[in-house]
Amino acid sequence: MTITSQFEIENKPAYALIRFSGFVDASTVLQARPVLQQQVPPATTNFVVDLAEADFLDSHGVGLFVTLLKRAHANRGHIIFAGASGQPLSVLQMVGFNGDQVQYFGSLEEAEKFLQETK
Amino acid sequence: MSAQQTTPPHPAPAPASSAFKELLTGVTYDDIPPLRARLADYLRGQGVEDAYAGMLMLSVTEVLTNLVKHPPAPAKHIEIRLRLQGKNALIDIADDSTAFADFDAKCKTAFARLDAAASLAEGGYGLGLIMKQHSQATYTPMEKSPDGLNHFRIRDARDAAVAKKNRLFLVDDDPIALKRHAEMLEDLYDIAAFLNPFDAVKAFDGGRPDLVVSDLNMPDMDGTGLRRALSELKGGNTTPFIFLSADHASEHADYISELGVDDFLTKPVARERLRNVVSRLIRRSLQVRQGLEGKFQQELTNTLKPALPDRYGGWRIALMTEAAEAGGGDFTLHQETPTHMMCVLADVMGHGEQAKFFSYAYAGYLRSLFRLQSQAGDPAQFLKALSKAIDGDAFLESVILTCQSFQLFPKGAIAIASAGHPAPLIVRADGAETVAVAGPLPVLASETGYALKTLQLDEGDKIIFATDGFLDAFDTQGRSVILKLAGSHAHETPQALAALLWQAYGENRKHLHAQDDATIIIAGYGGQL
Numbered sequence: 312m313t314i315t316s317q318f319e320i321e322n323k324p325a326y327a328l329i330r331f332s333g334f335v336d337a338s339t340v341l342q343a344r345p346v347l348q349q350q351v352p353p354a355t356t357n358f359v360v361d362l363a364e365a366d367f368l369d370s371h372g373v374g375l376f377v378t379l380l381k382r383a384h385a386n387r388g389h390i391i392f393a394g395a396s397g398q399p400l401s402v403l404q405m406v407g408f409n410g411d412q413v414q415y416f417g418s419l420e421e422a423e424k425f426l427q428e429t430k
Numbered sequence: 431m432s433a434q435q436t437t438p439p440h441p442a443p444a445p446a447s448s449a450f451k452e453l454l455t456g457v458t459y460d461d462i463p464p465l466r467a468r469l470a471d472y473l474r475g476q477g478v479e480d481a482y483a484g485m486l487m488l489s490v491t492e493v494l495t496n497l498v499k500h501p502p503a504p505a506k507h508i509e510i511r512l513r514l515q516g517k518n519a520l521i522d523i524a525d526d527s528t529a530f531a532d533f534d535a536k537c538k539t540a541f542a543r544l545d546a547a548a549s550l551a552e553g554g555y556g557l558g559l560i561m562k563q564h565s566q567a568t569y570t571p572m573e574k575s576p577d578g579l580n581h582f583r584i585r586d587a588r589d590a591a592v593a594k595k596n597r598l599f600l601v602d603d604d605p606i607a608l609k610r611h612a613e614m615l616e617d618l619y620d621i622a623a624f625l626n627p628f629d630a631v632k633a634f635d636g637g638r639p640d641l642v643v644s645d646l647n648m649p650d651m652d653g654t655g656l657r658r659a660l661s662e663l664k665g666g667n668t669t670p671f672i673f674l675s676a677d678h679a680s681e682h683a684d685y686i687s688e689l690g691v692d693d694f695l696t697k698p699v700a701r702e703r704l705r706n707v708v709s710r711l712i713r714r715s716l717q718v719r720q721g722l723e724g725k726f727q728q729e730l731t732n733t734l735k736p737a738l739p740d741r742y743g744g745w746r747i748a749l750m751t752e753a754a755e756a757g758g759g760d761f762t763l764h765q766e767t768p769t770h771m772m773c774v775l776a777d778v779m780g781h782g783e784q785a786k787f788f789s790y791a792y793a794g795y796l797r798s799l800f801r802l803q804s805q806a807g808d809p810a811q812f813l814k815a816l817s818k819a820i821d822g823d824a825f826l827e828s829v830i831l832t833c834q835s836f837q838l839f840p841k842g843a844i845a846i847a848s849a850g851h852p853a854p855l856i857v858r859a860d861g862a863e864t865v866a867v868a869g870p871l872p873v874l875a876s877e878t879g880y881a882l883k884t885l886q887l888d889e890g891d892k893i894i895f896a897t898d899g900f901l902d903a904f905d906t907q908g909r910s911v912i913l914k915l916a917g918s919h920a921h922e923t924p925q926a927l928a929a930l931l932w933q934a935y936g937e938n939r940k941h942l943h944a945q946d947d948a949t950i951i952i953a954g955y956g957g958q959l
Contacts, residue, residue, distance in 0.1 A: 316463070334463055334466070336459075336462065336463065336491060336495070337459050337462070337495045337498070337499070338459035338460055338462065338463060341459060367466070367484070367487065367488075367491075369488060369491045369492060369495065369556075370492060370495075370553070370554075370555040370556040370559055371495065371553075373546060373555050374551075374552040374553045374555070375552075376546075377546050377550055377551065377552045378552055380546070380547070380550065381550050381552075384550070396617075397480070397481075397484065398480075398481075398484030398485075398487075398488065400617075400618075401481070401484065401485075401618070402488065402559065404618060404705075404709050405544060405559055405562050405563075406544050406545075406546045406555050406558075406559070407544055407545040407546050407547055407548065407709070407710075407713055408546045408547060409547055409706045409709055409710060410547035410548070410706075410710075412547075413547060413706075414702060415702040415705070415706070416702065417701075
C-alpha cells in the first residue's frame with residue numbers, strides 16, 4: 312500500500328490520457344479535479360484512464376471518473392480504463408462502471424489500438 | 431502536466447497484535463492515506479489476504495472521509511478499532527461529530543445508487559460500497575450510545591476468502607474454451623466450471639449460481655437443453671443465463687429467444703466484453719430481487735398494521751400508528767367475548783427487514799395462542815401462557831418482544847398486565863398520571879407470572895397505551911411531555927387527544943435516526959363522543 316498519490320495529464324490527438332499511481336481517493340480528487348478542468352479541452356471526446364500503477368480507489372475517485380464519463384457522453388466518446396486490476400477494478404465493478412461508453416483494456420497499448428480502430 | 435502529493439512518513443508499524451487501534455484528534459483528508467497505510471501494514475502482519483484487506487481499507491476510508499466532509503460540527507475525537515476473528519473483521523469507528531441523519535433510510539437506497547453508468551451521479555457511492563462489501567453495517571448515534579460517541583460498526587461473516595463473490599457456472603464441452611473463460615472471470619467471481627451440462631444440473635441445488643454462462647453446441651445435452659433443465663429446478667428460471675456460441679446466426683433463432691436467455695455472446699469473446707456482460711446481468715438480477723423484496727416488505731407491513739374497533743360497550747377507542755418501511759413491528763390482536771373485549775398491543779424489537787419478518791412470524795404465533803386464551807383467561811394469564819410457550823423455543827426466545835394485554839369491560843372497568851412494555855397513562859379530569867403496571871419480558875417469566883392491575887374508569891376518563899417507537903420520539907422527556915399534554919387536554923375525546931399527541935410525535939420524531947414502528951391507543955370511557 313502506497314502513501315503517495317500521483318497523477319499526470321497528457322492531451323493526445325485522439326484522447327486525453329490521465330495516469331494515476333498510488334491511491335486515488337478524496338485527497339487526490341481534491342487536487343486532480345481543478346487541474347483536469349483547466350488542462351483538458353472541453354471538446355475532448357475520449358478519455359483514457361491509466362490505472363496500471365494505482366493500488367487503491369475510493370468512492371471519490373469513482374465520482375471523478377463519472378465526471379469524465381459525462382464529458383465522454385456529451386461528446387459521444389468513450390472512457391477507457393487501461394491496466395486496472397485488484398482493488399481499483401473491484402470498486403469499478405461494484406459501482407457498475409460499464410456500459411457502451413466504458414471500455415477496459417489490460418494495457419495502454421491495447422486502449423490506443425482500440426481508439427485507432429474506432430476512429 | 432503532473433502533480434504529486436506525498437503524505438508525511440508514517441510511524442513504523444506496530445507489532446502484530448489482536449487488534450488495530452488508532453486514536454485521532456480531528457481528521458483531514460491528508461490524515462487518511464497514512465492511516466490507511468498503517469492499517470495495510472497491520473493487516474499484512476495478520477496474514478489477511480489482499481482482496482479482503484482492500485475491502486477493509488476502502489470501508490475505513492469511506493467512513494473517515496464522511497467524517498471530514500459532512501458533519502456540520504467536525505469530529506475532534508475519533509477512535510478506530512479493527513479486530514480480527516478468524517477470517518472476519520469487526521470494525522468500530524467512534525466519533526464525536528454531529529451524528530449522521532437518517533442512516534437507516536440511506537441504507538435502503540444505497541444499493542440502488544451503485545449504478546454509476548446509468549445514474550451518472552458524481553457522488554453518493556460510499557455507503558453502498560460499504561454495504562456491498564460487508565455482511566452488516568450499523569450506526570448508533572451518540573445520544574443512544576453509553577459512551578456518548580457515534581459508532582459506525584462493520585461486521586463480516588465470511589466462511590472463506592471467496593465469500594461475497596458472486597458464483598458463476600461455466601459450462602462448455604471444449605476444455606480450452608472453458609479454461610480461457612474461467613481465467614477471464616476468476617478474479618471477480620467464484621467459478622464452478624463444467625465440461626458436462628448434466629454435472630451442472632446436478633450441482634445446481636447444492637450451490638446455486640448467480641449466473642450461468644453456457645456453450646450452445648454440446649453433445650448429449652446442448653445449451654438449450656441445459657436452460658430447460660435448470661428452469662425446472664427451484665430458482666433455475668430466475669437465474670440469469672448467457673449463451674456462448676461460435677455460430678452468430680444462432681442468436682436470432684426463435685427457439686433461443688423463447689427460452690428467455692438474458693444475453694448471447696459470439697465466440698471468441700473478448701475478456702472485457704464477457705466481464706461487462708456478466709457484471710451487468712448480475713447487477714440487474716440483484717436489483718430485480720431487491721425490488722421484489724421491497725414489495726414483500728410492504729405486504730408484511732400492511733398485514734401487521736395495528737387496528738382495533740373504534741368502540742366497545744361504553745368505550746371509544748382511537749388508534750394511531752406508523753410503520754417503519756422495514757423494521758420493528760407493532761401489532762395488535764383483539765377479540766370480543768360475551769363479557770369483555772381482550773386486546774394485545776405487541777412490539778417486536780429491532781430494525782431492518784429481519785425484524786419485520788420476525789414480527790410477522792410472531793404475530794401469527796400470538797394470534798393462535800390468543801384465540802385459545804382470550805375466552806377464559808385474563809391479561810396476566812395470557813402473558814403467563816405466552817411466557818411458557820416461549821420457554822425452550824429457540825426461535826421465539828431469540829426475538830425480543832414487549833407486550834401489553836388489556837381487557838375492557840362494558841361499564842368502564844379495565845384489567846391490564848404488562849410484559850416489558852412501557853406503562854400506560856391514565857387521564858382524568860384533574861390531570862394525567864402513570865399507571866403502575868409492569869412485568870418482565872415474556873421470555874423471563876414462565877414461572878413467576880404477571881401482576882394484574884384493575885381500574886374502574888369514570889365517565890370521560892381515558893387510558894393511553896404507547897409503544898417505544900412513539901415514546902422514543904420525545905427522547906428522555908417523553909413520559910413527562912405526554913403526561914403534561916394529555917393532562918391539559920383531558921376534556922378532549924379519545925380521537926381528538928390522539929390527534930394532538932400524534933401531532934406532537936410528528937414534530938419530535940424528526941431527530942430519530944433509526945425509525946421504528948410507533949403506535950398509541952387511547953381508550954376512553956363514556957363522556958363526550
